[in-house]
């Protein structure tokens with residue numbers, strides 16, 4: 001029996017690696033492919049900005065992606081770009097609350 005690709009994607013597990021300011025990996029954990037990054041950083045107990053409770057308007061949950069493959073993350077939409085811009089965040093950063101992860105990534109936040 002053939003499974004469709006979306007079923008396969010949902011069953012896939014991806015690894016999240018967290019890097020501190022010194023460039024060392026200080027934590028790694030697995031989540032299901034397609035999961036919301038912010039939700040699982042919070043579940044893991046990692047400090048992550050949350051001023052707007054994850055609705056994408058405060059810009060506090062910005063993270064820098066250190067390593068990823070081309071299709072590791074959900075596409076950055078205009079709303080996310082605007083929030084980053086309004087909150088003076090770099091355009092190449094991502095808002096964890098608006099980002100879904102599909103492949104292994106390494107990321108850093110300014111306060112880790």
Ligand code: FES
Nearest residue numbers: 054056059061097
């Ligand atoms: S928690 Fe506010 S933008 Fe992500």
